Amino acid sequence: MLEEKNDNLHRDADGLNEVSSPEIVPTDQEQAVNSIILSNAEESEDNAASESNYIPKLDYDSLSMEALSEELQKLISLEKITSIKDHAEELRKAFLSKYNDFIEEKKEAFLEQNPDNASEFEYEFPLKNYFETLFNEYRDRKNAYYKQLQKNLNQNLDNRIAIIEELKTLIDDADNRNDAVKKLTTLREKWNHAGPIPRDKYNHVWNNYHFHVERFYDQLHLDRESRDMDFKHNLEQKQKIITRVEELLLEDDIIKAFRELQTLHRIWKEEIGPVDREIREQIWEQFSDLTKQMHDKREQLFDKLREAENENLAKKIEIITEMDQISREEMTSHNAWQNQIKKIEALRNRFFAIGKVPSEKNEETWYLFKLATRNFNINKNTFYKDLKIDQQQNLTKKQALIESAHALKDSEDFDTTTPLMKRIQDEWKKTGHVPKKYSDSLWKEFKDACNHYFDKLHTAKNHENEEEIAAYNKKKEYLDLLKEFQLSGDHKTDLEEIKLHINNWKNIGRVAQSKSFVEGKFNKILDVLFDKLSLSKKETETVKFNNRMDQLVGSNDQKKIQNETIFIQRKMEELKSEIFQLENNIQFISNAKPDNPFVREVNKNIEKHKEEYKVWTEKLKRIKEL
Numbered sequence: 132m133l134e135e136k137n138d139n140l141h142r143d144a145d146g147l148n149e150v151s152s153p154e155i156v157p158t159d160q161e162q163a164v165n166s167i168i169l170s171n172a173e174e175s176e177d178n179a180a181s182e183s184n185y186i187p188k189l190d191y192d193s194l195s196m197e198a199l200s201e202e203l204q205k206l207i208s209l210e211k212i213t214s215i216k217d218h219a220e221e222l223r224k225a226f227l228s229k230y231n232d233f234i235e236e237k238k239e240a241f242l243e244q245n246p247d248n249a250s251e252f253e254y255e256f257p258l259k260n261y262f263e264t265l266f267n268e269y270r271d272r273k274n275a276y277y278k279q280l281q282k283n284l285n286q287n288l289d290n291r292i293a294i295i296e297e298l299k300t301l302i303d304d305a306d307n308r309n310d311a312v313k314k315l316t317t318l319r320e321k322w323n324h325a326g327p328i329p330r331d332k333y334n335h336v337w338n339n340y341h342f343h344v345e346r347f348y349d350q351l352h353l354d355r356e357s358r359d360m361d362f363k364h365n366l367e368q369k370q371k372i373i374t375r376v377e378e379l380l381l382e383d384d385i386i387k388a389f390r391e392l393q394t395l396h397r398i399w400k401e402e403i404g405p406v407d408r409e410i411r412e413q414i415w416e417q418f419s420d421l422t423k424q425m426h427d428k429r430e431q432l433f434d435k436l437r438e439a440e441n442e443n444l445a446k447k448i449e450i451i452t453e454m455d456q457i458s459r460e461e462m463t464s465h466n467a468w469q470n471q472i473k474k475i476e477a478l479r480n481r482f483f484a485i486g487k488v489p490s491e492k493n494e495e496t497w498y499l500f501k502l503a504t505r506n507f508n509i510n511k512n513t514f515y516k517d518l519k520i521d522q523q524q525n526l527t528k529k530q531a532l533i534e535s536a537h538a539l540k541d542s543e544d545f546d547t548t549t550p551l552m553k554r555i556q557d558e559w560k561k562t563g564h565v566p567k568k569y570s571d572s573l574w575k576e577f578k579d580a581c582n583h584y585f586d587k588l589h590t591a592k593n594h595e596n597e598e599e600i601a602a603y604n605k606k607k608e609y610l611d612l613l614k615e616f617q618l619s620g621d622h623k624t625d626l627e628e629i630k631l632h633i634n635n636w637k638n639i640g641r642v643a644q645s646k647s648f649v650e651g652k653f654n655k656i657l658d659v660l661f662d663k664l665s666l667s668k669k670e671t672e673t674v675k676f677n678n679r680m681d682q683l684v685g686s687n688d689q690k691k692i693q694n695e696t697i698f699i700q701r702k703m704e705e706l707k708s709e710i711f712q713l714e715n716n717i718q719f720i721s722n723a724k725p726d727n728p729f730v731r732e733v734n735k736n737i738e739k740h741k742e743e744y745k746v747w748t749e750k751l752k753r754i755k756e757l
Contacts, residue, residue: 163426
């Protein structure tokens with residue numbers, strides 16, 4: 132079996148170190164070499180992985196779900212399954228994160244429309260099924276590969292251990308020294324084709340192998356010419372590697388160059404034998420120094436990448452802060468929220484356009500970004516949830532207004548209905564928005580009902596206008612006729628004639644408001660005729676008042692009728708007050724004789740006011756009858 136001492140070799144034939152003591156601090160050069168040795172040890176168990184080309188990773192967080200699916204499909208189709216493990220896992224993580232956010236947004240939109248049916252939310256997303264199918268294909272192929280690989284690794288380990296045992300026997304067998312070189316060549320050929328072994332056995336097995344190969348050359352007295360030829364061949368191979376590393380130091384693609392350097396280290400260690408003891412240390416130091424130079428170049432590149440990633444981190448934190456500030460602002464209208472949504476969408480696009488951040492900060496940054504987005508969405512959804520409640524209430528109000536409009540649209544009582552329809556229209560304007568899916572149909576139904584009524588009203592008005600024009604022309608002609616009218620001198624006959632003219636005038640009909648001056652001309656002619664008649668004041672006032680009231684009724688001027696009523700009521704109050712005052716004055720001179728001039732004058736005024744009061748009472752009665 133393998134010797135324990137070989138696990139603790141301080142330096143193998145080519146200067147490869149295994150640091151076993153914690154007190155020994157490796158140099159910068161040794162650290163650079165050890166980093167490659169560790170990487171090769173990890174890859175040693177899988178030849179397919181070690182032979183794979185370097186596959187750059189994209190910024191998966193900035194890609195859409197469609198692009199992530201396409202990238203996974205491309206990797207599975209074009210690359211070896213062992214080369215895309217990290218890529219596939221990161222692709223799946225990015226896809227699921229975006230998918231969960233996408234479903235959350237869809238659920239929020241569903242709850243806005245169906246607040247009481249949260250349990251009924253379902254969303255079929257074919258792209259998710261497609262991505263899962265791709266990832267399952269990758270996983271199944273990977274599992275099958277590694278299952279077979281593990282079996283092969285263990286078998287290869289047994290084979291290599293057997294080769295080492297044969298090598299030890301070859302060294303100890305002094306009788307077969309003449310055939311030693313030939314057998315060693317055969318063993319080395321078997322070793323080179325023995326295949327990968329488990330990574331935790333890598334250094335242990337390889338160091339033992341090299342240890343015994345060097346024992347073969349150093350301890351056995353073989354043919355010097357054959358040994359020197361072998362040493363020379365190995366030296367040439369290692370010098371070619373050194374030359375290639377010098378060329379790699381000039382490459383622009385440092386990552387690709389470093390990957391090739393790892394391969395060269397594996398060839399140096401696994402495929403090329405030892406060189407002469409005198410130059411072993413020198414050539415190894417040369418190779419190690421070049422390795423450190425490449426390692427330093429890679430570290431400088433990583434420093435620049437880390438600097439860029441830290442700048443990206445600062446930019447993303449700034450965007451998250453701005454999103455958080457926006458989410459805290461109180462918006463009270465739909466338009467204001469739409470503006471905020473546009474701002475958030477622009478910030479999200481900027482966030483995804485920024486490159487990678489340090490890997491140790493990636494999850495935290497993504498969490499803060501999703502938290503800021505979620506907080507904004509919660510406030511937005513709360514607003515629209517409340518808005519929906521208001522819209523439902525507005526919907527009920529507008530439906531009631533539509534019912535009222537339908538109930539009134541066929542009315543022909545235009546004087547009563549028109550103010551009601553206008554009030555309904557004003558209430559409609561004051562009532563806020565309704566759910567969008569009802570908005571157009573409600574407005575059309577309401578507008579049709581209103582238009583139906585007002586079209587009828589306009590038709591009636593047009594007809595009335597024609598009648599008013601005809602009435603005006605007739606009244607103009609009647610005025611000319613009335614100017615020629617002469618009183619006969621018979622009081623009763625003349626009064627009847629005047630009343631007949633008034634009745635004829637009234638029967639002609641109503642004129643337009645703009646032509647109402649014709650009524651004033653008619654009233655002036657009446658005043659002249661009444662003055663000539665010498666009627667009692669009461670009778671004259673009654674006839675004039677009745678004529679004026681008929682005109683007001685004909686014009687349907689409710690405001691003037693109301694003003695007339697108020698005026699009459701005030702006159703009656705004034706007369707009552709005057710009568711009361713005069714009767715009160717009489718009481719102070721109760722001892723005066725009835726034929727006293729002052730008493731007679733007061734009683735005369737009282738009677739006069741009472742007569743006037745009766746006239747105003749008749750007028751008020753007339754208005755109430757109207």
